[in-house]
Amino acid sequence: MEGTDTAKNRTRKQRDNVWRRRALGAILPILIIICWEIAAILIDNEFILPRLESVLAVLAAPTVDILGSGSLINNALLSIERVIMGFGLAALVGIPVGLVMGYWQRVEDFIDTTVQLFRPIPPLAWIPLALAWFKTGIVSMTFIIFIGSVFPVLLNTVDGVKSVNKTWVESARTFGASQRQVLAKVIMPASLPTIWTGLRVGFGIAWMCVVAAEMLPGTTSGLGYLIMYAYNWGQVQVIIAGMIVIGLIGLLIDGLFRVIEHQRFRWRGMTR
Amino acid sequence: MEGNDKMSLSIKHVSKVFVNEKGEEVTALGDINLEVEEGEFICILGPSGCGKTTLLRIIAGLDDPSSGRAEIGGREITGPAPELAMIFQEYSLYPWRTIIDNTAFGLEVRGISKEERYAKAREYLDLVGLKEFEGSYPYELSGGMRQRVAVARALCSEPQVLLMDEPFGALDAQTRNTMQKELLEIWKKTKKTVIFVTHSVDEAVYLSDRVVVLSPRPSEVREIVTVEQERPRERTSLEFAQVRRYVLSLIHNGNE
Numbered sequence: 001m002e003g004t005d006t007a008k009n010r011t012r013k014q015r016d017n018v019w020r021r022r023a024l025g026a027i028l029p030i031l032i033i034i035c036w037e038i039a040a041i042l043i044d045n046e047f048i049l050p051r052l053e054s055v056l057a058v059l060a061a062p063t064v065d066i067l068g069s070g071s072l073i074n075n076a077l078l079s080i081e082r083v084i085m086g087f088g089l090a091a092l093v094g095i096p097v098g099l100v101m102g103y104w105q106r107v108e109d110f111i112d113t114t115v116q117l118f119r120p121i122p123p124l125a126w127i128p129l130a131l132a133w134f135k136t137g138i139v140s141m142t143f144i145i146f147i148g149s150v151f152p153v154l155l156n157t158v159d160g161v162k163s164v165n166k167t168w169v170e171s172a173r174t175f176g177a178s179q180r181q182v183l184a185k186v187i188m189p190a191s192l193p194t195i196w197t198g199l200r201v202g203f204g205i206a207w208m209c210v211v212a213a214e215m216l217p218g219t220t221s222g223l224g225y226l227i228m229y230a231y232n233w234g235q236v237q238v239i240i241a242g243m244i245v246i247g248l249i250g251l252l253i254d255g256l257f258r259v260i261e262h263q264r265f266r267w268r269g270m271t272r
Numbered sequence: 273m274e275g276n277d278k279m280s281l282s283i284k285h286v287s288k289v290f291v292n293e294k295g296e297e298v299t300a301l302g303d304i305n306l307e308v309e310e311g312e313f314i315c316i317l318g319p320s321g322c323g324k325t326t327l328l329r330i331i332a333g334l335d336d337p338s339s340g341r342a343e344i345g346g347r348e349i350t351g352p353a354p355e356l357a358m359i360f361q362e363y364s365l366y367p368w369r370t371i372i373d374n375t376a377f378g379l380e381v382r383g384i385s386k387e388e389r390y391a392k393a394r395e396y397l398d399l400v401g402l403k404e405f406e407g408s409y410p411y412e413l414s415g416g417m418r419q420r421v422a423v424a425r426a427l428c429s430e431p432q433v434l435l436m437d438e439p440f441g442a443l444d445a446q447t448r449n450t451m452q453k454e455l456l457e458i459w460k461k462t463k464k465t466v467i468f469v470t471h472s473v474d475e476a477v478y479l480s481d482r483v484v485v486l487s488p489r490p491s492e493v494r495e496i497v498t499v500e501q502e503r504p505r506e507r508t509s510l511e512f513a514q515v516r517r518y519v520l521s522l523i524h525n526g527n528e
Binding site: 168170176177185189190265266267 | 332333334352353354356357358360362363364366367368369377378380381382409410411429
């Protein structure tokens with residue numbers, strides 16, 4: 001009786017604790033919103049800081065066209081489409097190349113120096129070159145996003161393959177597994193959690209890149225374009241609404257990555 | 273060609289020289305000779321760093337000897353062979369696979385159909401007493417249970433010889449004793465040849481038909497001690513203590 005009681009109490013305490021921590025985390029955002037509203041009232045100039053209500057009004061009508069530049073949803077979908085192109089390409093290149101680099105030391109020796117040389121160049125520094133080569137448009141953007149997200153995907157894949165437990169590989173070999181089987185049945189699944197982390201980080205960067213790339217002159221759509229366009233029209237409430245949407249989409253997709261990570265790779269960190 | 277005793281294992285003048293990180297040559301194995309009969313339970317015993325594991329890895333086909341050869345059924349071992357299955361000390365199960373998929377791994381690699389390999393895997397999981405855990409993951413099992421799965425996995429690929437590299441070394445004393453008892457029962461039932469590496473004198477004397485005592489590096493076979501005592505052996509018996517003391521003396525002051 002006593003035992004089950006305390007156990008029940010403990011789980012309730014844990015649950016209370018979770019709520020207390022969430023509540024604590026909610027305080028600061030609420031404070032920021034209150035300060036914003038007060039400041040907006042005091043400044044009383046919607047070209048500098050609009051009231052919360054006007055931003056919410058923009059967010060509440062995501063399908064309504066904004067100044068002839070398309071609706072929030074339209075532009076968000078376009079941005080997502082672009083990021084999928086660039087990020088997809090980065091994954092398509094980064095994962096196989098990373099697997100090969102991690103598996104064969106010679107391939108790594110051959111490629112790694114080049115990777116290290118290109119990696120510190122920020123993706124945005126490639127913009128002028130991208131414009132010179134591909135003009136404004138989907139190719140340019142895909143290129144920038146690719147540059148931004150390929151390195152974390154590649155390097156995490158290499159790292160994942162290299163940190164595969166040697167006993168796993170040798171076990172497979174003693175059972176007569178061929179090199180291809182070792183790669184498919186041991187190396188791949190064993191390094192998948194690390195590859196997944198690379199994808200998550202890579203996607204975060206890709207999302208930043210797409211918004212930046214959409215601010216380029218000549219672009220006519222996307223969330224990055226929308227907030228830049230809104231600036232030219234002095235529509236600060238649209239800028240802030242656009243930023244909120246950009247943040248929410250990033251958060252949502254990162255959350256999706258985390259959920260899958262939690263479900264599929266629970267064994268990670270519990271290897272024994 | 274050696275004819276009839278087809279699955280006997282011989283180790284002929286095997287030596288192994290490593291190059292360490294400083295670039296120096298280290299002789300792990302001097303000149304090892306050993307004949308193992310089919311169905312025998314052999315323990316390889318020696319001080320740590322004497323190359324017991326290296327010897328086992330050479331038999332498993334994971335390492336090549338620097339000279340000499342290991343043979344199974346008269347054939348030289350040049351790589352992993354289906355007649356041999358290795359059980360490692362720990363961390364050998366695949367954490368992303370369920371227990372049954374771990375157990376059936378060897379058959380999966382050979383392209384056996386799912387139905388067939390699951391049936392076989394269940395049979396061996398039953399043998400080690402873990403049938404009801406087939407859907408679990410390794411991290412949900414205790415250390416002893418995981419090593420039972422490793423044994424089932426090795427048996428599932430139907431080898432003639434089980435190579436065991438300190439398989440109970442990471443377990444607590446209690447579990448270790450239980451596992452030893454269970455291993456002997458499995459050995460009796462399946463009639464496999466077992467080559468078991470350990471640095472525990474007690475474990476070696478408890479388990480084996482013959483204890484192969486290795487000398488320190490560069491190691492050679494110091495002596496092979498035959499343990500006559502009936503199984504299950506009583507650790508507290510006088511006979512057991514005598515053999516144990518003798519083997520211990522071989523390890524500690526063998527050069528006298």
